Amino acid sequence: MNVLITEDDALHRAFLKTAVEHALPECQQVLEAENGEIAVNTVASNDVYGIIMDLQMPRASGVDAAKEIWQLNPDMRILFWSNYADEAYVRGVSRIVPSGAVYGYLLKSASEERLELAVRGVFLQDQCIIDREVRGIQQRSEDTLEGLTDSEFEVLTDIALGLTDKTIAARRKISTRSVQSRLKHLYEKLCIDGSDVDPEFGPVFNSRTRAVAIAFPRGLLNADGLAASQESMDGWLGNHSV
Amino acid sequence: MNVLITEDDALHRAFLKTAVEHALPECQQVLEAENGEIAVNTVASNDVYGIIMDLQMPRASGVDAAKEIWQLNPDMRILFWSNYADEAYVRGVSRIVPSGAVYGYLLKSASEERLELAVRGVFLQDQCIIDREVRGIQQRSEDTLEGLTDSEFEVLTDIALGLTDKTIAARRKISTRSVQSRLKHLYEKLCIDGSDVDPEFGPVFNSRTRAVAIAFPRGLLNADGLAASQESMDGWLGNHSV
DNA sequence: TCTTCAACTGCGGGTATCCGCAATTCAAGC
DNA sequence: GCTTGAATTGCGGATACCCGCAGTTGAAGA
Incomplete structure (x- = not known):
């Protein structure tokens, strides 16, 4: 043994x-x-x-x-x-x-x-x-209420890699609008509802980057996971452009 | 001793x-x-x-x-x-x-x-x-050429926290246009020039989130640093709204 | 003093993102 | 079979972001 x-x-x-x-x-x-x-x-x-x-x-x-x-x-x-x-x-x-x-x-x-x-x-x-x-x-x-769906988790890693809506749509084979729909749900679960508003300057946060900023300290994302996603995306990019 | x-x-x-x-x-x-x-x-x-x-x-x-x-x-x-x-x-x-x-x-x-x-x-x-x-x-x-200016580093942490251009401008006491100018320089140094284009779907990357995605594995940003920035920002938000 | 260079700023417009509303699909459960 | 609910998609518009051009400022150096 x-x-x-x-x-x-x-x-x-x-x-x-x-x-x-x-x-x-x-x-x-x-x-x-x-x-x-x-x-x-x-x-x-x-x-x-x-x-x-x-x-x-x-x-x-x-x-x-x-x-x-x-x-x-x-x-x-x-x-x-x-x-x-x-x-x-x-x-x-x-x-x-x-x-x-x-x-x-x-x-x-x-x-x-x-x-x-x-x-x-x-x-x-x-x-x-x-x-x-x-x-x-x-x-x-x-848990469906508190936790993220696989779809939401997927789209979270995609925006964390810096992809645009269109690219995510192409990669995941859904429409651009669906990407935005998934993002909306993601924002809700992360409590990014645009209610953080400064009376003088308007909304404080950019939802897209704010989601990443919240996901990191919560441990939803981490460096290792992102590196892995990055690799699988590089693979997709290569296969796709050929 | x-x-x-x-x-x-x-x-x-x-x-x-x-x-x-x-x-x-x-x-x-x-x-x-x-x-x-x-x-x-x-x-x-x-x-x-x-x-x-x-x-x-x-x-x-x-x-x-x-x-x-x-x-x-x-x-x-x-x-x-x-x-x-x-x-x-x-x-x-x-x-x-x-x-x-x-x-x-x-x-x-x-x-x-x-x-x-x-x-x-x-x-x-x-x-x-x-x-x-x-x-x-x-x-x-x-190094001025390869490394980031303090200004660029600052704006990098700001977007990583999820702030909007306006909010960054208010916090750093510069105009919105200057924020975008700093961002442009940041993007250049991180080699985000929009040249990553898919012939079918247009630009692959969203510059703003892509910058964060690149900065993390390079060690320009890390969880500890972000937590610290988050705290100092919370402080600023509190002082500001009063 | 004059030059030079980098940073800051305004203007304008092209594009991306965010979101409310509504129609469709599809699978699960009674 | 019917209902319910979640996911997907289209449309349209309000905003935010990205960027080229150009004028100003300010500080360092000849």
Whole structure:
């Protein structure tokens, strides 16, 4: 039984290693990878039983790596280990989990005891262990009233990339008016109703950029997610113009 | 000689503590603070000789804390210790360093040897020790051609907060046309010249949001900086409407 | 002192965005 | 089958944004 630790920070890597060795005496070998790319290669060329995966990493992020690994082996046990419970991460993970897969999502602020419990639960007993806080985000994002629809989330990332209405319409294969309609709903859910008005200068906020400004601190968007969207958009642009 | 370590991550805090104890046998006591607020209080009520300060922290960020501390005691030696060399951080730090103050800026990826050298250099020999990579960013941001003017940087944060042209004009006490003029220069430096045109759908990008989309991965903007700008804007909004 | 250059400003117009109103579609639920 | 509700789309207009041109200011340097 070999465990792979994927984490760029050397300190955290060492901490995870001792924690795994302590919690899993059954584990024969602890493999290490310092980014997603190396992790994928390691899994391909070794007998890996389970993975602890950091989500914030330079180069291939944790979500990308997990996606690739699960495509090759949908039964792989993966315990995500993240600094933040950003909705962008939670959505990213939820979207790539194969049905029936065993995984966990723990925050780095969790105690060593909770970590070792999660390691045993996910790796030995096939439990899905989701941090309380993460679970909250997950549920909220599934709520129709408070959370964003997938459509709204989509259009949010599109404007955050700087696309025009027309381009979004072409990319998502809907009309320009529908894009604006989705935007309107997005603005409502983010409480951008134009009521922030200065008596002297009129509306204070530009809805479009304000939406991005609100989405960021709320964790709806983050740098990693945007980089991923940017890539998929570059792909679309290339295919499209040819 | 007491040293204060300000860092939210417990692992890194412990690592810094042993490093300081090893590099500075002269140090009598190592104080610890897990956020900027506590750091300011600690400095106020203890005899602190020098500080190692993380820049990414919840609540009061490292820049805010350093600013407050330097206002009370401009001679305090501060060694900044950061995950990233984002231009937003570098600018933030450069803006608050009192003239003649002794400080350092090291990345977390630096080796333990470099860290201990920096600790001795800054605390014992009053040297300013700036990481090579950070220094590069610093110089580039001072370059008139490649880097952004303070005006351009200002207007960039304003649109990232979602303000309209009129509101920016009012806040910065210039005309609406000047805001647009600054924006035009900003767009040029970020290479947003409207040349990204789809033959079928016209311009691909909305300059305003595209600028923010480009500024983020480049590190010109980041979440911490935006939160700070947001606060100062809230202040302005309050003062203004009264 | 004169020159030079960058920033600020006004004017005008072309385009994009925002939004209310209303018709259509389509799937879910009684 | 009927109703309900959400999503999509068109139309039209009010605003906001982007930008070229040109005149002014102000400060640094010959």
